[in-house]
Amino acid sequence: MLSNHSELPSFPPFENWKGISKYFPVQNDSVWLNYCGTTPVSTYATQMMNLYFQEYARFGIFAPSFAEPVIKSAIRGYIAEILNSDPSEIGIVHNTSEGINLYSHSIQIPQGKRILVLENEYPSNVYPWEHWKEKGVGLEFIAVGNTPDEFLTGLKTELEKGDVAILSLSPVHWCTGVAFDMEAVSKLCETNHTKLVIDGSQAVGHIPLDFGKIKVAFCAFAAWKWLLGPLGLGVVYLSKEESNGFKLIFKGQASVVNDSSYFPYRDEWKPAADQFEQSTINFNDWIYFYASLKMLSTLGFSRVRERIYEVAGMFKNALHDLGFTLESDAFPNVKTGILAITGHKDPSKFQPELIQSFLKQRKIITAVRLGRLRMAPHIAIEEEHVTRVKDALKEYLNQT
Known part of the structure; x- marks a missing residue:
């Protein structure tokens, strides 16, 4: 029974882009210009989800074309390709706030240090750091400046003070669209012994981010913006260096190795990026996201x-x-x-x-x-x- 695989739908390469809007029904009688906010579903994603639902109706969790480990591996592989990282460094969460909160509450920062975030930053990259103010760690804003070069000048001045533990930065400002030189930012952070954390919601899928060149400790981002994924799904990246000794603040059913065997209770934790998936996930969203990434991968x-x-x-x-x-x-x-x-x-x-x-x-x-x-x-x-x-x-x- 379980060998009855469906043929997964393919997506055309659209060499000159003509006619691609037909795959986005929202464009039939409207013009959606808020893709950095939320993105409507494509017919390719609905087709893939319909196929999954048909299989799920017949086979339950044993839907042969959509085994959870296979879909997870595919999603991590696509994201790793985009970020030039290792798939083991990728985890799946619900949104940026959740990802940054989990990371922020799981690390240690000495008293007297500072955390820098961008002025007029989206709240998902501000609120998760506020708890540090009660622990003797400063939370301050750095000016965007009128140009990316002006921003770098201001950042250099702040980092050279020597007390910035973390710079948590959106590579693209969500209001102005300004994109920063992340290689230059990374070099400044490394020179001044500052960890670089990225809110990638406005960047991943939009501007190039090469984590082989940019030294990033942690990154979190939403699936539903430039990657055309579903609302309520997000991704985290935790570097191999940062993973050493990392243990998430929360422990859930899926935090430990061999989590599908419930007894005896276990103390051995999964690898760091996997720890962010606490328990049963919304697999419907995974299929949606998988379809969107597969489509984008086909296009390049x-x-x-x-x-x-x-x-x-x-x-x-x-x-x-x-x-x-x-x-x-x-x-x-x-x-x-x-x-x-x-x-x-x-x-x-x-x-x-x-x-x-x-x-x-x-x-x-x-x-x-x-x-x-x-x-x-x-x-x-x-x-x-x-x-x-x-x-x-x-x-x-x-x-x-």
Whole structure:
């Protein structure tokens, strides 16, 4: 019975990207430009999940095409490829907050040291560190600066004070889209004996992150942004060096080796990255994520990143044609897929909330962050969507 495998669906390579939006039903009558926020499901993922549900209905947990160890190995393999890391360094959690909290509560930091995070950082990379303030460890913010180089100058000044134990950084700012030079950041941290922790939610799948070149102790990120995965699933990376002697603050049913044998109770813990999976997981989400990663792998992870920049460039040109200014105008040589609109040549016309509402009425989904109108396209956006957004903004400008 268990040899009755289904044929897993394949995904076309889309050599010129034409027609790929058909795999994203949200684009049928709308333009989704919040891919750095949440990402709608693709038909490829729903097809894979439907196949899994059919097998699960027949075979239960013995669904032959979707054995848990195989799916887990595939997910870890894809992420390891993206990060240039070892699959054993990858664990699966529910979200970034959970991952950083588990790490933050499991490590030791001497009194008198400091933790640095980015100003206006997303709360998932702030709240998990706050408990250290009660333990004699400082939690401070570092300025983003107007350009990536300005940020590096400020960071160098702070790290050279010699008391920063951890820099917990998002390589891409979620509001402005500014992307930092992580190799330079890593070298500064290593020189000043500071551990580098990464909130990768806005970076993984969006900008290159090579953990073979960047010395990172720990990283956590959401699956549902640039990796097109499901809400409520996240990933952690724990370096081999950091894994030495690491023991998670919590112990769950799945924390120990041979966890499927319940007796006798065990004291031998799983390898460090595996410890983050405390007990029974939401395997439905794993299938969804597996499908999204398989799709992106078929297209090519680096090729997907370049397509994101290409589409963002189309929007950038269209917005400039209409008289808008962007955060990225200050760092034109830095690649980013997040477009933060900061103004217009006629200041009276730049009212972010009003523009967002106007676009939403026309089924164009954007976000407002820190007084900026934010757009974040992905591979589901094609040229006709750019034209549609430009036409809608023309209409707005003519009416105001």
